[in-house]
Structures are given as C-alpha cells and as structure tokens.
Amino acid sequence: MKSNRRLIQVLIFLGVIVLGGYAIGNSLFADGGGLPRKGSKPPAFALLDADGKTHRLEDYKGKALVINFWGSFCPGCVTETPDLEAQYKKHGDKPFEIVGINLSEDRLTINNFIKQYGVSYTILQDNNRQVESAYGLKSYPTTFFVKPDGTIMDVFIGPMGEQDMDERITKLLAS
Amino acid sequence: MSAFENTKCECGHQNPTGTVLCENCGYPLDPEEESSEAPLEMRYDGIARRSQKANPNPIDRVWNFFSSVKVAVRLIVITLIAAMIGTIFTQENAFISFDPTTYYEGKYGWIGKWYYKLGFSNTYESWWFIGLLVMIGTSLVICSLDRVLPLYRALNKQQIRKHEQFLVRQKTVYTGEIEGPEDVWTDNMAKQLKRKHYKVHMEGGALLAEKNRFSRWGPYVNHIGLIIFLLAVLLRTLPGWSIDNYVTVAEGDTVKVPETKYYVKNEKFTIDYYTDAELPKELKGTARAKLYETQAILYTCAADCDDPSKEPKLTEVKRHNIIVNDPLSYNGIKAYQFGFDDTPKLKAVNPVLIDKKTGKSYGPFKLDMRNPQLNFELGPYSLELRQSYMDFALNSDGKPTTKSREPNAPAFVFLLKGPGLSDKGEPYMYFPKQNDKARFSQDVINGELAERFELKVPAMEGVEFTPVETSLNIRYDRAMPYIWVGAGISMFGLLLGSYWQHRRIWLRLDNGRVTLGAHTNKNNYGMRAEVTSALRGIGIVVEPKSLDNGRNKS
Numbered sequence: 001m002k003s004n005r006r007l008i009q010v011l012i013f014l015g016v017i018v019l020g021g022y023a024i025g026n027s028l029f030a031d032g033g034g035l036p037r038k039g040s041k042p043p044a045f046a047l048l049d050a051d052g053k054t055h056r057l058e059d060y061k062g063k064a065l066v067i068n069f070w071g072s073f074c075p076g077c078v079t080e081t082p083d084l085e086a087q088y089k090k091h092g093d094k095p096f097e098i099v100g101i102n103l104s105e106d107r108l109t110i111n112n113f114i115k116q117y118g119v120s121y122t123i124l125q126d127n128n129r130q131v132e133s134a135y136g137l138k139s140y141p142t143t144f145f146v147k148p149d150g151t152i153m154d155v156f157i158g159p160m161g162e163q164d165m166d167e168r169i170t171k172l173l174a175s
Numbered sequence: 176m177s178a179f180e181n182t183k184c185e186c187g188h189q190n191p192t193g194t195v196l197c198e199n200c201g202y203p204l205d206p207e208e209e210s211s212e213a214p215l216e217m218r219y220d221g222i223a224r225r226s227q228k229a230n231p232n233p234i235d236r237v238w239n240f241f242s243s244v245k246v247a248v249r250l251i252v253i254t255l256i257a258a259m260i261g262t263i264f265t266q267e268n269a270f271i272s273f274d275p276t277t278y279y280e281g282k283y284g285w286i287g288k289w290y291y292k293l294g295f296s297n298t299y300e301s302w303w304f305i306g307l308l309v310m311i312g313t314s315l316v317i318c319s320l321d322r323v324l325p326l327y328r329a330l331n332k333q334q335i336r337k338h339e340q341f342l343v344r345q346k347t348v349y350t351g352e353i354e355g356p357e358d359v360w361t362d363n364m365a366k367q368l369k370r371k372h373y374k375v376h377m378e379g380g381a382l383l384a385e386k387n388r389f390s391r392w393g394p395y396v397n398h399i400g401l402i403i404f405l406l407a408v409l410l411r412t413l414p415g416w417s418i419d420n421y422v423t424v425a426e427g428d429t430v431k432v433p434e435t436k437y438y439v440k441n442e443k444f445t446i447d448y449y450t451d452a453e454l455p456k457e458l459k460g461t462a463r464a465k466l467y468e469t470q471a472i473l474y475t476c477a478a479d480c481d482d483p484s485k486e487p488k489l490t491e492v493k494r495h496n497i498i499v500n501d502p503l504s505y506n507g508i509k510a511y512q513f514g515f516d517d518t519p520k521l522k523a524v525n526p527v528l529i530d531k532k533t534g535k536s537y538g539p540f541k542l543d544m545r546n547p548q549l550n551f552e553l554g555p556y557s558l559e560l561r562q563s564y565m566d567f568a569l570n571s572d573g574k575p576t577t578k579s580r581e582p583n584a585p586a587f588v589f590l591l592k593g594p595g596l597s598d599k600g601e602p603y604m605y606f607p608k609q610n611d612k613a614r615f616s617q618d619v620i621n622g623e624l625a626e627r628f629e630l631k632v633p634a635m636e637g638v639e640f641t642p643v644e645t646s647l648n649i650r651y652d653r654a655m656p657y658i659w660v661g662a663g664i665s666m667f668g669l670l671l672g673s674y675w676q677h678r679r680i681w682l683r684l685d686n687g688r689v690t691l692g693a694h695t696n697k698n699n700y701g702m703r704a705e706v707t708s709a710l711r712g713i714g715i716v717v718e719p720k721s722l723d724n725g726r727n728k729s
Contacts, residue, residue, distance in 0.1 A: 009238055012316060019409060020309035026412045027305045048483045073566065073577040105580055106546045108563055127483065134433060 035136045038152050042067065042144055043134040047101065047124035050111055055099070055124055063095040064172045065146040069137055071103035072113050076159030077141040081117045083162050087169055088121045094173055095148065097122065103140060104129050147175045186338065196221025199334045201341030214724055215344045217694055222325045241310075241317040250314060254307045261298030264290055268300065312405045319398045330388060336381035337681045342692030345681075347703050347722050349691040349710065357684045360713070367712035368680065371705060384680040391696070393672025400665025407657035418651040421513060426642035429474070429489070432508075432649050436480065438489055439510060442470040444645045446515060467512050469497045469645040473505050497647065507655075513648040521582045524607040525637035528553045529629045539637060542607070544582040556593035559600065563587050567606070567615060584611045591628065605630045607638075678702055680709075699723075 036042050046056045068084060070077035081100075088098045098121035102110050107125065114123055126132055135142070145154040145168050153175060154168055182190045188199035195205045195216055203209045208216060215221070224242060231239060240246060264283060267275050275296055279287035294301050342348065353360045361382050365375045373384035411417040424430045424441035431438050447466040451459045474489035495503035495510075503510040522545075527538035537553035544565070551558040566578040567586035575586070585607055590600035604620045606612040618625040632638060676698050682691040695702040703719040710717055 006234075008320070009234055012313075012320070013234070013237070016309065016313045016316075019406070020306075020313070023305050023309055023409050023412065024302050027300050028302045046481050046483055052484055054482055054484045071580060073579050075570065075576075103580065105565075106563065108547070108549065108560060109577075112562055128430065130431065130433065 035138075035142075035155055035157075036144070036152055038154060040152055041150050042146060042152055043131070045101070045124075045131045045134070047126060047131060049122055049124055050107070050114060055122060060097050060099070060146070061150055062148050063097050064148055064169075064175070065096075066098045066169065066172070067144040067146060068098060068100045069103060069132060069135070069140060069142050070100050071105055071140060072109050073105075074103070074140040078117075080141060080159045080165070081113075081119065083160070083165055085117065085119055085121065086162075087165055091169065091173065096169075096173060099124060101126055101131060103132055145169070145172050147172060191223040193223035194221065195223075196341065197338070198222060198329060200336070200338040201334070202338040203340060203344075212344070214346045215341065217345075217696075219322055219326050220329045222329045224321045224325065238317060238321075241314045242321040244318060247311070247314040247318055250307060250311050254304070254311060257295075257298060257304055257307065260295050261304075264296065266299065267297045308405065308408075312402060315398045315402055315405075319395050323392075323395045326391065330391065333383060333385075335376050335378040335383040335681075336683055337692070339683070339685075339690055342681055342683065342690045344724070345692035345694050346699050346724050347693035347695075347706055348724050349689070349706065349717065349722050351689055351715065353684065353687055353689050357687070360689070361682075361684065363713045364682070364709065367709040370712075371709065373678075373680070380685075381683040382681070385678070387675040387677050390671050390675035391677045393668045393670070393675075395668070396671055397665050397668030400661050400663065400668055402661075403664060404658055404661030407654045407661055410654040410657065411652065416653045418508075418649060420649055421646055422649060423516070423644050423646045424469075425644045431487075435508065435649070435651070436476050437508065438474040438476060438487070439647065439649075440472040440474065441645050442472060444469050444515060444643045446517070446643070467499060467515060467645075469512060469647065471495055471497050471503050471510060471647070473503060473508075473510070502650075507653065508649065508651045511648040511650065512645070514646040515643060516646070517643040519640040521585065521607065521638070522641040523639040524632050525639075526605070526607070526630045526632045528556060528558070529631055531627055531629060536633075539633070542587065544585055547587075556591060556596075558603075559590040559592070561588045561590050561602070567611065584608065584614075586611070586615070589630075591624070595627075603628065603630070607632065676701070678705070680706060693722075 042057065044057045046054055049055055066084070066087075068077075068080075070081070072078065084098055084100070088096075100119065100121060100123045102113075102123060102125050104126045110123060110125055113119070135144075139157055141159055143156045143160060144152055145156070147153045153172055156164060156168070160168075182192055182194060182204065184190060184197035184199060184202055184204060186197060186200040186202065188197055190198050190204060195203065195208060197204055198221075201215075201221070203211075203215060203221075205216075264279065264287065270278075275291055279291040279296055281287075283290065290296055294303070298304055343350070357380055361377060361380070365377060365382060365384070368375050368384040371386075373386045376383045376385075418434050420433055422430050422432055422439060424439060426441050426444050429438050429440040445466065445468045446464055449463045449465045453465075454461070454463060471494070472491055473493040473495075475492050476487045477490050478488040479485040480487050493503060493505040497503050497510060497512045499512050502512070523541055523543045525539040525541050527536040527540075529536045535554075537556060538551075540551045540553060540558075541548070547560060547563065549560045551560075562575075564575060564577040564584075564586040565580050566583040568576055568578045568584075570576040578584075587605045587607075589603045589605060591603045592598075592600040601624055603624055604617060606615060606617050611617075676695050678693070678695045680691065680693040682689055684690075691706070693702050693706050700719075703722045706722055707717055707719040
C-alpha cells in the first residue's frame with residue numbers, strides 16, 4: 001500500500017514533467033519565428049533546376065549540405081554568391097553539396113544570375129514562395145547547414161562573410 | 176507540527192496524522208476543534224488528506240504544494256488575470272505578417288511598448304502562460320487524488336454510532352426524550368426516512384440515514400473532464416493534429432494548401448460594397464463591404480503531387496461559396512474567408528514595335544511580367560528578351576538591379592534584330608510603365624536606337640492587371656472531438672455536484688433520550704425541513720428553525 005502510493009506519486013510527477021515539459025518547450029521554441037531549429041530535420045522540398053530536372057531534399061542524404069535561400073533582389077545574397085561558389089569548388093572532391101533555392105523569381109532572372117556569377121552548384125526555383133514559407137523565412141539571405149545525417153547543424157540569417165562560411169562548412173564536413 | 180501528535184481517539188481508533196474528526200466515531204481530534212463549540216468542520220468528513228504526513232520528503236513537499244486548494248485558487252486567479260490582459264490588444268497571431276517590435280508602440284504608445292515587452296502580445300502561446308496551465312493541470316490531478324481516495328474510503332465504511340459531540344455539533348441538531356420502546360421508535364423513524372429515499376442503516380440504538388452520496392463525486396468527475404480537456408489542447412501541438420495557415424489565391428488560380436494534400440481554386444471572388452443610400456449618415460462615403468465571397472473548389476491530388484516537373488492530377492472533392500462565417504468544410508478541414516487584395520498589379524502588357532521612320536507598327540505581342548516568353552517575331556524584326564527587372568533600380572556601383580520581386584517598376588532588356596540593325600542585334604531597354612520610362616530616362620539609355628524604334632502600348636486595353644486575390648484561412652483540428660468529450664464530462668460532473676446534495680442523518684438513543692445530527696454539503700435549510708418532516712411523521716412537531724444549531728447563518 002505504502003510503496004503503491006509512492007509509485008503513483010512518482011508516476012504522476014513523471015507525467016507532469018513529460019507532458020508539461022513538452023507543452024512549455026513547444027511554446028518556448030515556437031518563438032523562434034518558425035525557422036526549423038538546430039538539430040531538427042529541414043522540411044522536405046521538390047523543386048526544379050534550370051534544366052527542368054526535379055531535385056528533392058532526400059537526394060542529398062548522406063552528404064553535407066548547404067541550403068542557401070537567395071534572390072537577385074537581395075544585395076546580401078548577391079555578394080555572398082562568389083564565396084559560396086569558391087567553397088563549392090574547394091570541397092568538390094568531398095561528399096558536399098550546395099543548393100541555392102531562389103526566392104520565386106522567374107527563369108530568365110535565375111539563368112542570367114547563374115551565367116553572370118558562373119554558379120556551378122545547384123540552383124533551384126521555388127514557386128509561389130511555398131518552400132520559403134515552409135522554412136519559415138523572414139529575411140534574406142538565410143542559409144541552413146545540414147549534416148549528412150539530415151539534421152540541421154546551424155542556421156545563418158543574413159549575408160555570410162568568407163570566414164562565417166568557411167568555419168561552418170569545415171565543421172559540417174567534420175561531422 | 177509537533178514532534179509527537181496523539182492521533183488515537185478515545186474510542187480506541189488509531190487515526191492517520193492530520194485527521195480532524197475521528198474516522199470512527201467522529202469525535203473532534205483537532206485540539207482547536209475540540210475546545211470550540213461551533214459546528215464541526217465537516218469538509219471531506221474530517222479525514223486526513225493522503226499527503227498529510229509526519230515527515231515529508233522533497234517529493235511530498237512538492238506534492239503538498241500542488242495538493243493545496245489555496246494554491247490552486249491562486250494559480251487560477253493569476254491565469255485569469257493574465258488571460259484578461261491578453262484580450263486588451265490584438266495578439267500577434269492575428270496578423271499574417273507584421274513587425275511586433277514596432278507595431279504595438281506605434282499604435283498604442285508607451286502602453287503598447289510595455290505590453291509587447293512584458294510578453295502580453297503573445298499571451299496564450301507564451302511559455303509562462305502554458306506553464307500556468309500545466310501547474311493548474313497538475314494541481315487538478317493532485318488535489319483530486321489527495322482527497323477523493325480517503326473520502327471514498329471514509330464514506331464507504333462509515334460507523335453508524337457516532338460520538339455525542341459529533342452529533343450535537345452538526346448544523347442541524349435535535350435532542351429530546353422519547354416515548355415507548357427504543358427499537359420501535361427507531362423503526363418508525365427509519366420508515367419515515369426511507370419514504371424520503373434515504374438508505375437507512377441501524378445498529379443497536381443508533382441509526383444512519385444517507386442519500387445522494389454520488390453527488391460527492393461531482394467535483395472529481397468535473398476535474399477528470401477538465402484534465403481530458405487540457406490533454407486534448409496539448410494534443411493540438413503534435414505535428415499533423417492541427418493546421419492554421421493562410422493561402423492567397425488569385426481569381427482563376429489553383430494553389431496548394433501547405434501541409435496538406437489539398438489544392439484550392441478561386442473560381443471567382445466577389446466583393447460588394449454598401450451604397451451610400453444604405454449607410455448611416457456618419458459612414459457615408461466610406462467603403463463598407465457588404466459581401467465577400469470566394470467561389471472555391473477544393474481538390475485532392477491523385478497523382479504527381481510532389482513532382483514539380485509534372486502538373487498534379489487533381490480530383491474535385493468539394494465546391495462551396497465561402498463567405499464570412501460560412502467556410503468550406505471537408506473532412507475536418509475548413510477554409511474561412513479571411514481577406515482580399517484588390518490593389519491593381521501589372522500582370523502583362525501588349526506593346527507594339529513602331530518604326531519611327533516609316534511609321535509602321537508591328538505586333539502587338541504579349542509580354543508577361545512573370546515568366547515572359549523570350550523570343551518574339553515582329554514582321555521583319557525579332558526581339559530577344561535578355562534581362563528583366565521587377566523593381567528596377569541602380570545599385571551602389573551604378574549597375575541595374577531589382578529592389579524586390581514585385582512588379583513595381585518592371586524593366587526589360589531586349590536584343591532587337593532586323594533590317595538596318597547590326598547582325599548581333601542592338602539592346603533596347605523597355606519600361607512598360609509610363610512614369611518609370613520618364614524617371615529612368617528610357618530614351619537616353621537607348622540612345623540613337625530610341626530615335627528609330629519605340630516599344631509602346633497603343634491603348635489601355637493593352638495593359639493587363641492581376642485579378643483580385645482572396646486570402647483564405649485554412650484550419651484543421653483533429654483534437655476537437657476530445658475537447659468536446661472533456662467539456663461534456665466536466666459539465667456532467669458539474670451537474671452531479673450542483674443539483675443533488677449528499678445528506679446524512681445520524682441518531683443515537685441513550686436511556687430514552689434521542690440525539691440527532693444531520694449534515695448536508697449544501698442547502699441546510701432543505702435538510703432541516705426534511706428532518707422536521709420526518710419527526711412530524713412520528714408525532715414530534717418542531718419548527719424547522721428550532722433545529723438550527725444557532726451558531727450558523729445558513
């Protein structure tokens with residue numbers, strides 16, 4: 001009887017900690033503006049590249065992945081593009097990919113941009129801001145660093161300097 | 176609490192620590208109660224709550240905190256005050272996109288600034304509000320368990336013969352001499368009480384009559400309902416259990432509803448305004464909407480849903496004209512009318528190419544703002560679109576760029592080829608909007624070419640605007656049935672506890688003298704009337720008022 005009572009007490013407290021912790025944790029992390037959190041999995045996407053080929057997030061499983069949201073109208077996105085390209089060339093021999101998701105601009109603008117900056121990494125075209133809103137983006141550029149196991153290592157909001165990029169990509173490749 | 180507390184009653188029963196009235200005979204054990212003459216504290220029948228212990232350990236202390244009704248009441252009051260404050264200004268979640276850091280201060284001044292700073296702009300989703308709800312939930316469970324189990328045990332094995340002190344200190348009391356043999360008297364009394372639907376138990380010159388005990392469980396049933404309710408609310412935060420998002424659909428477009436397999440089409444959007452004749456004087460001249468209506472079709476995707484290189488195959492599942500408070504509803508998913516946008520945005524222009532020398536014009540051709548066609552053949556000439564800018568501007572290096580992705584100031588660079596032009600073609604810049612053409616000096620940019628050719632929309636009909644967009648609020652809530660069940664159980668418990676009263680009458684006979692005490696958890700007036708009526712049935716006429724113990728007002 002006595003140990004039974006203790007068991008019930010402990011069970012109820014465990015329930016409160018699990019359920020209450022979940023509820024409070026949920027409300028705490030929801031404050032992050034809807035961006036996927038570090039350690040979570042980024043939302044899936046299926047988008048077309050410049051050649052009309054479909055690319056999906058799961059195609060990049062097992063590779064270190066950088067997802068960079070950009071638009072030609074966003075100066076910060078434009079300035080970081082050459083650095084991203086340099087990183088892509090530098091680590092070309094490793095299981096490493098960069099995916100630049102354009103913020104729902106048109107094909108002509110995207111193709112001109114690829115040509116102008118000599119971008120060799122994958123550029124995908126979002127439509128109607130669907131992927132952008134699934135990722136909860138509020139400002140541009142925003143870059144996600146995804147580990148080979150498919151979880152987010154880091155999220156960078158705003159334009160990255162060469163060093164910001166290098167540090168994170170080095171860490172990503174080591175993971 | 177004293178180091179040693181004697182919890183053994185004079186009747187010989189050993190009671191748990193914290194007992195107010197002996198579990199057995201009802202004698203007041205609590206020293207304060209013992210020395211007083213006021214009616215007894217009958218809450219929970221004077222039992223010890225299960226958390227009342229001589230040596231509480233840390234877990235017991237937390238348990239004791241949550242088992243206190245005082246604490247529960249304070250938690251509820253704090254939560255209610257917070258919830259009230261949360262209704263003062265519009266909450267953040269009522270906006271689709273805005274900047275809360277400036278909105279509240281801008282609209283409400285310093286009060287708004289502090290409202291935002293203190294976190295009330297997002298009251299109901301804030302961690303502290305959820306925390307309060309979690310604490311109330313914990314308190315509900317612990318308070319109930321702490322009382323219901325001992326109470327159940329106490330009511331289940333009631334002693335029939337109670338201590339005299341217990342009887343004379345009830346709120347309804349009768350004492351008097353009886354005539355005739357004791358057992359005949361009690362039998363008669365038992366008959367009277369049975370007619371009043373009491374369950375009667377007798378034991379050697381003592382009697383216990385009881386009815387409607389179930390009403391004591393009302394509050395606990397109510398709490399079970401509330402706990403189910405809270406758990407159901409918690410369920411809503413699980414992924415896939417509730418959806419609350421917005422889609423903007425232009426007339427004629429079909430758009431995917433995020434997080435679902437559904438697509439929604441806006442066949443036609445209608446907005447009607449009240450005419451001035453229909454409006455009261457003070458509103459005349461303002462645009463007041465009379466009707467917003469989206470003729471919507473809901474589709475599910477049958478195939479190719481997740482492949483952007485193919486068109487999804489859609490099957491219509493529901494058609495509904497959505498107006499405010501009349502959503503489209505299908506399989507738990509609801510689409511509410513939320514808003515609209517009818518500001519004209521440029522969609523396409525149909526310009527012609529004019530050869531200024533001959534005065535001949537070629538075209539028109541259709542130039543879409545988004546995803547335009549790239550090559551146009553116009554008589555002997557050809558135009559090749561090389562570059563487009565949605566919101567033309569010059570960057571810090573003086574190079575052309577776009578400020579946004581909205582066609583606010585669209586600009587197009589064509590390569591013009593044809594007779595009298597260089598074989599490689601000559602670039603021609605075109606601003607479809609007349610004011611941009613002047614602002615960015617189109618003719619200066621085009622230089623000599625501007626004297627020979629011009630791209631121009633000949634008439635207003637050549638300009639196309641995007642249709643009106645409707646915004647729909649898409650909601651889905653799988654937890655709703657559980658919330659209703661919780662609310663229903665809670666309401667049932669409330670009924671049990673409110674419309675019935677647990678009434679008990681004890682009496683004992685000692686040497687020809689009867690001592691009667693009666694207790695009810697509410698409505699003492701009714702209790703006294705019932706006892707008076709039973710006594711009258713066996714020939715004892717008393718005024719209901721005279722049974723009043725005199726030391727209470729109820």
